Amino acid sequence: MIKPVSLDVPRGHAPPKLQARQLSKSFPSPSGPVQALAPFDLSVDKGDFLCVVGPSGCGKTTLLNIVAGFETPSTGSVTLDGKPIRGPGAERGVVFQQGALFNWMSVQENVAFGPRACGVSVAEARDRASQLLDLVGLNGFASKYPYQLSGGMQQRVGIARALANDPDILLMDEPFAALDQQTRELLQEEMRRIWQRTGKTVIWITHSIEEALFLATHVLVMASRPGRTKAAFESSFSRSDDPYLAASPEFAAARRTILELLRSEAAKAQRLEEMHP
Incomplete structure (x- = not known):
């Protein structure tokens, strides 16, 4: 089941975990500035799993990069626990579309890299890496190298590495987009289990409506x-343990609601690309 909700303002009594106010972003181009994000507000509570969907070029990844600290906003501000985001930080773990692992390091060394960079001892970093590899089901592959792993296993290592510094928030940029459907569905179940176990706040970028509905407590549809x-919608599907969830009438109805919203926006995006290639 999904129901409309406003993510523009805080929803609870506690301060939001992440808050964007009048956030916008423009990029220079030979023909003049290109506005990727119009000014908008966003509020994410602690423990939320927010999935962001929208047509190509709507600024989903730009939003994630601003929260990660890789981009600076043109206007407005973004705060995490009330503190302005001014650059990358260990309190934000990022997982990209590709694993972005160090091929010359073992799996364990990749996961331990973040803690070691933050001054954690070798022994403690290795112990933390072992715990996280166990969490993602890869403890038997600690001595392997990324090129020896499948794409799905590499993404599991990427998730473990993102968790290694115990971040306050996980930022995921279509991490399963390049995987085959069966592997993707298995990792979606794995990711939901990890989120339920750790209670982390997650912002997840995806083009898949099904993935968003399966994972999210909240779905943001971008224009x-x-x-x-x-x-924006609040979703209860992420709490379900029904193995046939995607075949239920409620899931189909929710998918149809979001699909109808996206179809009109995708058509607008296509016309915009034709006018301004």
């Missing part, structure tokens, strides 16, 4: 460029 909120 075509310049990106902004088209609609």
